[in-house]
Amino acid sequence: MTCVEAFRKRGEEMKVLEVKNLKKSFGSIRAVEDISFSVHSGEIFTIIGPNGAGKTTTLEMIEGLVPPDHGEITFGDLSWSKHEHTIKQKIGVQPQSSAMFDLLTPEENLTLFATFYVKARPTEEILELINLSDNRKNQVKKLSGGQRQRLAIGLAMISDPDIIFLDEPTTGLDPQARRNIWDIILELKKLGKTTILTTHYMEEAEKLSDRVCIVDQGKIVTLDTPTALIAQLTKDREVHLSFLDGADAAQDANSFATVLDSVTRTELDGTSLKLWTEHPEDTLYDLFGFTKEKNYQVEQVSIHEMSLEDVFIAFTGKEWRD
Amino acid sequence: MEGLSLGNFIQFKQMLVAQLKLTFREKQAWFWGIFFPVILMTIFMVIFSGNSDNGFSAKVAIVDENPNPTSDMLLSQINQISVLEIESGEPVTRESADKLVEEKDVDAAIVLPESLETTSILLVVNKENEQSVITQALAGMLDNFIQQANLVAVNATPMYELHFESITSSDNDLNYTDFLLTGMIALSIAQGGMFGMVDLVEMRRKGLLKRLRMTPASMNLFGLSDMVMRLLFSVVQIILLSLIGVLIFGAKLYINFPSLLVVFLLGALSFNALGYFFSSFSKTTEAYMGVANIISFLMMFLSGVFIPVETMPEWIQPISNFLPLTYFVEGLRESMIYSTSILSSTIWFGIGIMVLWGAFTYIIGSWIYKTKSIVATR
Numbered sequence: 001m002t003c004v005e006a007f008r009k010r011g012e013e014m015k016v017l018e019v020k021n022l023k024k025s026f027g028s029i030r031a032v033e034d035i036s037f038s039v040h041s042g043e044i045f046t047i048i049g050p051n052g053a054g055k056t057t058t059l060e061m062i063e064g065l066v067p068p069d070h071g072e073i074t075f076g077d078l079s080w081s082k083h084e085h086t087i088k089q090k091i092g093v094q095p096q097s098s099a100m101f102d103l104l105t106p107e108e109n110l111t112l113f114a115t116f117y118v119k120a121r122p123t124e125e126i127l128e129l130i131n132l133s134d135n136r137k138n139q140v141k142k143l144s145g146g147q148r149q150r151l152a153i154g155l156a157m158i159s160d161p162d163i164i165f166l167d168e169p170t171t172g173l174d175p176q177a178r179r180n181i182w183d184i185i186l187e188l189k190k191l192g193k194t195t196i197l198t199t200h201y202m203e204e205a206e207k208l209s210d211r212v213c214i215v216d217q218g219k220i221v222t223l224d225t226p227t228a229l230i231a232q233l234t235k236d237r238e239v240h241l242s243f244l245d246g247a248d249a250a251q252d253a254n255s256f257a258t259v260l261d262s263v264t265r266t267e268l269d270g271t272s273l274k275l276w277t278e279h280p281e282d283t284l285y286d287l288f289g290f291t292k293e294k295n296y297q298v299e300q301v302s303i304h305e306m307s308l309e310d311v312f313i314a315f316t317g318k319e320w321r322d
Numbered sequence: 323m324e325g326l327s328l329g330n331f332i333q334f335k336q337m338l339v340a341q342l343k344l345t346f347r348e349k350q351a352w353f354w355g356i357f358f359p360v361i362l363m364t365i366f367m368v369i370f371s372g373n374s375d376n377g378f379s380a381k382v383a384i385v386d387e388n389p390n391p392t393s394d395m396l397l398s399q400i401n402q403i404s405v406l407e408i409e410s411g412e413p414v415t416r417e418s419a420d421k422l423v424e425e426k427d428v429d430a431a432i433v434l435p436e437s438l439e440t441t442s443i444l445l446v447v448n449k450e451n452e453q454s455v456i457t458q459a460l461a462g463m464l465d466n467f468i469q470q471a472n473l474v475a476v477n478a479t480p481m482y483e484l485h486f487e488s489i490t491s492s493d494n495d496l497n498y499t500d501f502l503l504t505g506m507i508a509l510s511i512a513q514g515g516m517f518g519m520v521d522l523v524e525m526r527r528k529g530l531l532k533r534l535r536m537t538p539a540s541m542n543l544f545g546l547s548d549m550v551m552r553l554l555f556s557v558v559q560i561i562l563l564s565l566i567g568v569l570i571f572g573a574k575l576y577i578n579f580p581s582l583l584v585v586f587l588l589g590a591l592s593f594n595a596l597g598y599f600f601s602s603f604s605k606t607t608e609a610y611m612g613v614a615n616i617i618s619f620l621m622m623f624l625s626g627v628f629i630p631v632e633t634m635p636e637w638i639q640p641i642s643n644f645l646p647l648t649y650f651v652e653g654l655r656e657s658m659i660y661s662t663s664i665l666s667s668t669i670w671f672g673i674g675i676m677v678l679w680g681a682f683t684y685i686i687g688s689w690i691y692k693t694k695s696i697v698a699t700r
Contacts, residue, residue, distance in 0.1 A: 063536055088538040095536065097529035103347040104340060115336040116539040118329070139347070 014041040015076075016163055016194050017062070022071035024057050031057040032068075033218035039163075044185065044195045046209035048202065048308070054218040055198040056096055059167050062196070063093050075163070089118055092156035096167040098149055102141040106132050106151045109140065110158055117159035130154040130184060146177025153184055163194045170204060182208060202308045214312055221315045230306045233314050236264055237280045238304040241287070242272040244297040256290045257283070271299075330543060337547035345551055354517060355555055356562065359510035363563060366502055366628060367571045379405045380456045383422045383431040386413035393434035396443065396467060400432065403463065423448050429456045432464065443468065500574055500659050503567035505627035507658075508589070508651040510559045512621065515593025516614045518552055522601040523610045549594065556590050564658075580664040581657035588673055589650040592680025596646070599683035602690035621647040646679040648672075 017039040024032040032054045039045045047055050060066040062073055064080045064087065073080060078087050100109050107123055114120035127133045130150040135143060140151065149169055156164055166185070170178040178201075185208055188195055199205055205212050206226045214221040214229075222229060243249040247270055254268045257275050262283045267274040277283040280303050291298055312318070345351050384400065386393050397413070400406060409428050419431035423446050430451075433444035443464055447457050473479075525531050534544060567573035597614070604610035624638065625631070625647035631639060642648050649672035656662035656669050663669075 065532065065536060085538055088536070093533075093536040095529060095533055097533070099529035099533040101340065101344060101530070103344050108340065108343065112336050112340045113537065113539075115329075115333040116537040 015039065016041045017196070018072075018074045019058075019062060020072040022058060022061055022073070023069045024054075024061060024066065025069060030218055032061070035071075035215070035218070035220055037213055037220065037223060039194060039196060041162075041194055042189070042192050043210040044189055044197060044208050046197045046199060046205045046212045047215055048199055048205045048212055049215035049221075050200060053215045055200075055215060056167055058215070059165055059196070059198055063091070063165055064088070089159065090162050092159060092161035092164040094149075094152045094156040094164070094166045094169055096171070098152035100140055100148075100151065100155060103139055105137050105139055106143070106154070107136040109151065110154060113155050113158045119160060120158050121160045123158075126154045126158055129157070129187065131180065144177070146173050146180060149173060149177070149181060150184065153181070157188070161193070163196065164188060166195060166197045168198055168200070170199065170201065178204070202312070206308050212308065214308070214315065216312075216316050216318075222311065226308060229308060229311045233306055233311055235278050236276040237278070237306070239275050239277060239280050239283065240272065240300070240302045240304065241275075241298060242300045244271075244299045247271055249291075249294070249296040252294065253287065253291065253296070257287060260286055262286075330540065333540065334543045334547055337544055338550055341547050341551035342554075345555060351518075351555070355510070355514055355559060359506055359513075359559065359563060360566060363502065363506040363566065364570075366506070367499060367567075370498055370502065370628075379407065380429045380460060381407045381409060381427075382460070383409040383419040383428045384413045385416045385419045385431055385433040387416060388436040389413075390435065390438050392438055392440070393436075396434050399467060406463075420446065426451075429454075430460050432460075497574075499567065499571045501630070501655070502628065503563065503571070503573045503575075504655045504658050505651050506567075507560055507563050508647065508654045509622060509627045510563065511556045511586070511590050512593045512647050512650060513618055514552065514556055514559065515590060515595075516597045516600065516618050517611070519594065519597030519601045520607050520610050520614070521548075522598070523604050523607050526601075527606065549591075552594060553587070553590055556586070560586065575658050576661040578657050578661040578663060581662055581666075581669055582654070584664055585650070585653035585657050585669065585673060588677055588680070589653065592646060592676050592683075593650070595680040595684035595687070599687035599690075602687040602694075621645050624648075626651050646676045649676045 015038045019038070020036050022032050022035045023030075035054070035058055037045075047058060049055050057066065061068045061071075064084065075083075075087055075090065078090075080087060101112070104112070106127065110123040110126055114123065124133075127136050130153060132147060132150060132154065135147060140148065143151065153164075153166065153169060156166070169185075170181050173181065182204070185195060185197065197205075197208065209226060211223065211225050212229060213223040224232070241250075241253065243253065250268060250271050250273050254266055254273050257263050257266050257273070260277075260283060262277045262279045263275050264278070265276045275283070284301070288298075382400075384397065386397060401408070409422060413434075414422070416433065419428075419433070422428045423431050426448055429447070431446040433446065435441070435443065445457075445461060445464055447454075447460075451457050522531075534541065564573075564575065568575060596617075600610055600613045600617075604613060622628075624634075624642045625645050626642065627647070631642045631648060634642060653669060653672045653676070656666070656672075
């Protein structure tokens with residue numbers, strides 16, 4: 001490891017936000033039970049969970065909007081009770097409601113928000129980054145859902161903050177608009193920003209995040225990198241095969257597979273066969289040797305990739321609902 | 323510290339620019355703030371002040387089929403009454419007089435005595451107008467002639483006489499146009515305050531207040547910029563309504579500017595405080611508008627905007643004397659029509675009550691905002 005790499009590594013490991021034992025209730029409803037985590041500089045940290053899991057409440061407590069009933073929130077050496085003004089200068093927030101002045105244009109909204117901060121990035125630069133230069137003179141009420149959401153992110157970025165909070169930035173958007181937002185989030189990472197994201201789209205969390213924190217019913221279910229979370233589920237991969245030659249061929253292949261060392265388990269269902277293996281490539285090589293020899297025709301073959309959804313199901317025992 | 327103040331100034335300037343743009347682009351603000359009061363004032367002025375200078379007049383036909391000294395005397399007296407217009411300028415036949423009355427070409431026909439001995443005058447009116455004001459007035463006039471003739475006939479000297487004198491409360495006469503103009507200006511500014519704060523409910527509902535609280539923006543400056551914008555809007559209302567009143571309807575204004583400035587500023591602030599109070603407990607714009615409409619409607623008719631409080635039924639007057647708009651209307655009339663000095667106690671009594679209203683509603687409103695913490699709740 002070179003000196004520069006070591007320095008970067010240390011920077012990445014630097015904690016920019018630490019949350020300890022956060023608790024919050026609204027009347028008799030316990031929105032957040034006991035949440036603790038820390039976020040490192042430059043990472044995309046995603047809080048994922050079903051609706052009502054406590055994501056937004058957690059975020060609003062961190063953003064200083066809702067006082068926690070219990071717990072501690074620190075940005076390096078700064079805390080809300082002593083350094084409210086300094087923290088507000090350092091963070092950028094895109095709230096779920098993405099509220100802004102509808103009768104002003106994107107440019108006017110950005111110009112107004114820029115005056116709230118000691119330092120601000122040029123409006124022009126932000127408009128370009130969020131790809132709204134062409135719509136700069138249109139009133140916000142005339143923008144599409146995706147354009148509006150991009151402007152909300154732009155408003156969060158106007159002060160060139162170190163930490164950016166994005167609360168469900170892609171909810172309700174079409175696939176193209178969602179991908180546009182992903183591009184912006186990845187661009188922020190390139191700029192060295194720390195992003196704290198909430199979403200209820202598993203695919204989004206898996207694609208964008210350096211680390212994922214899964215919450216359910218106000219508690220952290222698990223927290224790690226997407227790869228590590230999936231890997232800790234099981235090492236086995238699930239392989240699906242279906243045969244054109246009917247149930248006999250499937251039965252025959254099943255008998256062959258069960259004796260293979262690499263296969264840990266099989267499930268037979270009519271003409272299709274499911275098997276679990278640590279080494280799908282070796283298993284398939286052996287299986288195709290067998291089918292060729294027997295002259296069986298394989299109709300379909302697929303290897304099921306484990307996802308965060310499987311992680312959620314494994315940890316909570318519940319089906320995932322978007 | 324200097325940098326901070328400069329930053330605040332820039333922030334305030336941008337906020338004010340944004341507020342002006344928002345108001346300018348909001349069609350409803352123009353309709354309710356400018357168009358509506360202008361239309362309302364114009365309608366009231368046309369209806370109520372159009373005939374005020376003309377006074378009473380009636381058109382009559384005179385029947386004098388057999389001229390004699392009595393009828394000549396009466397005819398010459400009738401001719402001297404300027405408010406009576408005599409059809410065709412000279413007496414007509416009884417037949418044509420009846421026809422004129424029947425076809426309502428005249429308000430009435432007066433049939434003069436046919437001989438020196440005849441002692442009655444006949445007033446012929448259309449059955450439909452039997453109870454009208456004109457008929458009553460004509461009957462009164464003729465009755466007066468007869469009374470005088472009777473007195474002359476018995477050689478009596480009248481013991482009692484009626485003397486008529488009119489009194490105004492200042493050097494400048496208050497006519498209805500001036501009265502209505504100042505009332506409408508007060509009403510527009512009051513409504514601007516009471517209805518205008520609906521923006522606050524809307525901003526809260528949309529999460530815009532919460533969004534601003536996430537930034538280091540000074541909410542005090544934001545409130546101030548909103549207030550300055552509202553005052554500017556009210557200045558436009560005053561100027562526009564005054565111009566229409568003076569140029570089109572001939573209202574006469576004698577303005578004492580220091581008084582006007584104080585009454586205007588404190589009045590606008592007090593009614594904005596009232597709107598702020600409504601916004602503190604209204605969760606939706608509909609709820610807010612409901613409250614604002616009821617209160618504004620009550621005040622509109624009970625605060626002497628269209629009719630003087632003194633002419634209202636006695637049991638209503640205590641209610642009028644409790645309402646802040648009554649004092650705002652009075653204050654504006656004092657400063658715009660009577661040119662009352664700012665040092666006068668008349669002005670300060672009214673302003674005092676109005677400001678009490680403003681301060682009280684502002685304190686209660688702030689308290690509700692804090693305790694219910696509407697802004698912070700989800």
